[in-house]
Amino acid sequence: MAGVTLDTVRKVYAGNVEAVKGVSLGIEDGSFCVLVGPSGCGKSTLLRMIAGLETISGGTVKIGDRVVNQIEPADRDIAMVFQNYALYPHMSVYDNMAYGLKNRGTPKDEIEKRVKEAARILAIESFLERKPRALSGGQRQRVAMGRAIVRKPQVFLFDEPLSNLDAKLRVQMRVEIKRLQRALGVTSIYVTHDQVEAMTLSDKLVVMSGGQIEQVGTPSDVYRRPETRFVATFIGSPPMNILPGKVEGPGRVSVGGQMIQVTDMRDGLAPGSAIEVGLRPEDVQAGTGAGFSALTMDVDFVEELGATQLFHGKVAGAEFVVQASTGQIPADTRSLTLSIDPSNVHLFDPQTTKRLGRV
Amino acid sequence: MEKRALFSSKFLPYMLLLPQLAITIIFFYLPASQAIWQSFLMEDAFGLSSEFVGFENYRYLFQQPEYYRAMVNTAVFSTAVAVLSLACSLLLATQADKNLRGGEAYKTLLIWPYAVAPAIAGVLWIFMFHPSLGTLTRPIRAVGIDWNPLLNGDHAMLLLVLSATWKQISYNFLFFLAGLQSIPKSVIEAAAIDGAGPLRRFWTIIFPLLSPTTFFLIVVNIVYVFFDTFGIIDAVTGGGPAGQTTTLVYKVYADGRLGGDLGGSAAQSVILMVIVIGLTAIQFKYVERKVQY
Structure with missing residues (x-):
């Protein structure tokens, strides 16, 4: 397990567009941190920089005690759940979950043990042989979660994982994600534009706007004492x-x-x-x-x-x-x-x- | 899901189908049936009369060693061109798919060869590799290779393969690039996070996901090499030396048009027609249905 520390992290795109303007943030080991903000506020870019999918223009990102700026995504010991699930369409559910372990040369029986365990936790044991296209949205979401947890990473990253689900399923998955995170105790960073998700999931709520952090705090802090007018009007419905x-x-x-x-x-x-x-x-x-x-x-x-x-x-x-x-x-x-x-x-x-x- | 349109008049649907049917009948079924009929006829030496001979033309065809050689030539030619052009264009497409400076210009330039007529492409290549005129012949000779596509059948075949490949790369490139772009970026990113390096990502994720495109292109390329390389062959080698680059299609032309054997030539066309129907059937059966994600 490890915490994540961001120190004046910046992202500048070609044409001098500054998507993230010097964000500093400490995320404690084992906590659930939600980045929330309107689209274009830089929250996804920040997450992708932590994942290693975007280069870091300035500042440092630390996972545990290690600065990961120059480290490949594969070596950062993280797992990510994408908005569109990003399952490998040509592989069975089992192979989807086993892929990351295979790439790391995990022994076969160990892979099988871990995949079976994850499948049991997520209640997807009955369709391990199916291809992703034969699954419903909620089931695909579970497989994507399964793919993340079999790896036993230091940090889970979630990029709006529930926004493709219908309202009822979203509430159900939200609860499950929270429960799972509690049980596994893995540091999680979760990006969403949905303030209800943000309030219910987070231990630490980070409200972002225009590439900057507006406020950091517990959900009730942020709700009771919004630090800016933006936070006041964004959180609460x-x-x-x-x-x-x-x-x-x-x-x-x-x-x-x-x-x-x-x-x-x-x-x-x-x-x-x-x-x-x-x-x-x-x-x-x-x-x-x-x-x-x-x-x-x-x-x-x-x-x-x-x-x-x-x-x-x-x-x-x-x-x-x-x-x-x-x-x-x-x-x-x-x-x-x-x-x-x-x-x-x-x-x-x-x-x-x-x-x-x-x- | 089945779509059904209901027409109040029985007449109207047939009228709507008529233009398409007319085109198919006039430009395909009519000539095709004529070719079939012709393949059962034999003409006299002066072309004044013809006589029904049944399968005589076919029997004669399969007794000719030249016909078997044309088959082998076609097989070698089409395999070489398909493999080479698919491999090259896949490599180029994966490079073009990256976000590179000047990527648009690069893509546009790669598409240009497709706009060159086959015969002109052939002439371009013969200018470069002609044994006595070719600009690139001298350096090849300087390396110690006795390069002469006009006398050496292997050299002639190599030159054909290269020019036909060069011309086909653009087409394959376009399809591969479209195929690559339709693979969700997040799937590649997920694989990167899952610890797969660039090469492993390519072989375990990208290549399998491209397989529908690849299968489609294999069929299209084989059909291309079979039929659309006539201009290149005619311009570069004329089927020579000594028939060593005569493919099945070029033989139809050589026997029918140059040799005046209309019946034999028609019989060859019918055989080619059967091959194309077979290829198309394979495409429909396996490609369209089985390799979809």
């Missing part, structure tokens, strides 16, 4: 509402003339300066409460999600969404009074987009 506001004084901001109390607010902000006020749709309640601030909202329409309803409308001229349990608010409501818990208010600098919380 529906995304956080951002309202234009004004600093009124210590622990007080206003939105469209309505006062809001804030627990987590940086000291020394000049009264009257502009500020962005972030509120999660699930953190605001209808009605009023003691010690809570109030905001009025004009409702445009309601989306029914079954257990919950989404109220779309405007607060102080800005788009606003409120999530409420079905039946809590009458669906024909045109105007809502919202109560805001001071500890649920997030503040961001309009210029730097950084969080303006307590230091």
